[in-house]
Amino acid sequence: MRGALRVGLSVVVLLGLTGCAGDFRYNWQWSILACTSENIDAGCIGPYFYWILQGLWWTIAVASAAWVIAFSLGSVIGILRTLDKPILVVVPFVKSPIYFRTRWIGTSKGIITVDVGWFLHGFANIYVTVFRNVPLLVQLFLWYFVFPELLPHDAGMWLKRDLPFPEVSTAIFCLGLYTASRVAEQVRAGINSISRGQQYAAMAIGLTPVQVYRYVLLPVSFRIIIPPLTSDFLGVFKNSSLALTIGVLELTAMTRQIEEYSYAGFEAFTAATVLYIGVTAIVMWAMRIVEARVRIPGMISLQAK
Amino acid sequence: MNETKDTISTDGVGIIQMRHVSKWYGDFQVLANCTTAVDKGEVVVVCGPSGSGKSTLIKVINGLEPFQEGTIIFNGTSVGDRTTNLPKLRSQIGMVFQNFELFPHISIMQNIKLAQMKVLGREDDQARNRSMELLERVGLTDQRDKFPAQLSGGQQQRVAIARGLAMDPMAMLFDEPTSALDPEMINEVLDVMTELAKEGMTMMVVSHEMGFAKRVADRVIFMDQGRIVEDATKDDFFGTPRGDRAQLFLSKILHH
């Protein structure tokens, strides 16, 4: 809360200063923000207040939905990226002197084993590389304009015509996939920061690889990465503003619209600014509570040796 | 010179049998043609200068580290075989690490219960009872609901031993269990290990604690640069070591 207070104060100070700056020809119309459809008079052309709320709602909706996709998909991909040990799947009924991979435990003759982990690991690497190296705006355009063209005719037509809320869905989908690559990186870093000894200990008591992840690696690494994940979560809120380019009427789009209608750009953008800062403050406060609740007793820092 | 051949026990069922095991990390050879065995109830101490491969020797036995050549048989199962169910094998071997490696996010009790329930499939009550027995044995029942970070090093290591014993293993492996401990805590851990040995547990211990070896070990293995250089009974080893290297090593560390 202190952080938000700080920021709020400085916003007020900044605005005050710019208001006093010399040649400032501007009609302050703060009342514009309270325009609803009831009191449409000479000043209000539209129900700006509701527009702002609507914009805020769409921002939150897009961001939350995208985050759900990003967190689930990203966690999986992050885990896949840590599979540098071979996961050997034995194909026992086929006898052959050929081996698919050259790393195995001990020696064995006449059995084909496929290293499934290698393929999953490779897929995860490609995913992250692709989604991190193309700007989000370009990705959005690709999904919205190009993707339907690449599909078979019927599927493409369905996307263009029958998909409910096409702009919003595309925005959520694109934002989710992009953010998943960021989440994957955090998850991977978290898992890799756990010392080798922990992995050995987990294996030594007889846990299978899946159990090692589930009972030892993941619980600790997700606690470790709460701070960077929080900043990625906030990033989703901020990136949702890009959806305005394909027509989603989220918060920034709405304030722009108000600006166009009423020429009260200053007030409109201030409203958006305050709301974004407010959302950020609330998220950070919530995350601090989460972090406190899952903290491991006795440990100040979770950095493994 | 393979002096080790005549000291491998050929009578009785050797729980751990290692034959001509070699391991490389890339180009660097970590284990070179290691052959040895540990009988049921035997306590073997492995010592040697750092970098001699002693930790690696222990870790290949339960498959934590892969090896390129040779065979390791634990209680009839080949560790190197690709079709071996390693998790199942490992549930029969308990292991204690230099840095304790307790799981930090769960309580002491849960640390000990975890493998019992998830690997052996024991019920919650059964696991809890067994865990309490073991905690009593190592003298830490009142710490059961604390978390690892709240315990001292010696306490954590004793819990680690209890965790290893929870699976009712056939053998226990110790990788320098006291090397990370402050001197005043070493004895509390060694006492637990001595008790274990007296009760007839098969143990393989990598350690510098020669006092412990003299008191408790049946055999001592000396390693240097990945090779097993000496593999003798305790009396032979401390009485008349054969190799120069072992002699040098002993003279340097035998101050007690």
Add this chain to the structure above:
Amino acid sequence: MESGGFDFHIIFHSIPFLAKGMGLTLLLTVLGIAGGLVFGTLLALARLAPFKVLSFVAGSYVNFFRSMPLILVIFWFYFLVPLVLGQEIGAFQSVLIAFIMFEAAYYCEIMRAGIQSVKVGQAYAGEALGLTYPQNMRYVVLPQAFRNMIPILVSQAIVLFQDTALVYVVGLSDFLYSADIVANSENRLMEMYVTVAIVYFALCSWGQFQVRNLQKKFAHE
């Protein structure tokens, strides 16, 4: 698709136009990095300064710009700057100012981490030799801070490079917008957008590769 097939001609034809756009993108990137880094370092110093007022203001600045989407910041400066200065200035200038002020907040955090990663003893040693605070910073602390943070700074530069695409919303002719112009006038969205994606991918991948090399290089020290 109306006229089937992938039209490569349009891509070749528009290369000069796109190159101009890329030029603007690169210019914006370089100036943004330079300005952002300088201003960001000053902010970091302010944040770490012992004067409460200074660190409060710098801290608020950073928190403020890190809570806002870049698009909103661009809109702010695009509309606000001409009003404050009382005269029209070019879109490029407003956008550049927006960029620098925005990215400075992020560079500030990076440099702050960098400064704090320099061992405290170093600063003491400098003081003991008789260096003043500015001298200490300039000759002892900042060079080391900078070196420690080079991989992350390059990473942030790549992020900035990608962020420049957002000038689309104010119609500035950067790489993406130029491609968009061609795409809409020739009705060839697919070809142009795919081209843009591939070019960005190639450049950023190369950048990431350099970052990894830098990380390896610095890890050995």
